[in-house]
Amino acid sequence: AAAAAAEPAAPPPEPEAPKGPTVRQDPRYAKFFKMLDMGVPVPAVKMKCGIEGLDPELLDTPDAPAPTAAAAA
Secondary structure, three states, X not given: OHHHHHOOOOOOOOOOOOOOOEOOOOHHHHHHHHHHHOXXXXXXXXXXXXXXXXXXXXXXXXXXXOOOHHHHO
C-alpha cells in the first residue's frame, strides 16, 4: 500500500464528471458568480446568497457538484 501511495502517476480519486451541474453552472447560484466576476466583494455576495436561502459556503467551491433541489429546500 505504501508503494501505491508513492506513485506520482496515481491522481487522487476525484470524480472528473459529477452527476449533476457544478455549483457555478447551477442557475440558482449563477447570478452570485456573475456578481463576483463583476467585482462585488465576497462577503456581500455571500450575505445576499444567504438571504435568498442558499448556502453561501458553496460559492467557495464553484466546481463542486451542485446540491439537489431537495437538499436546498
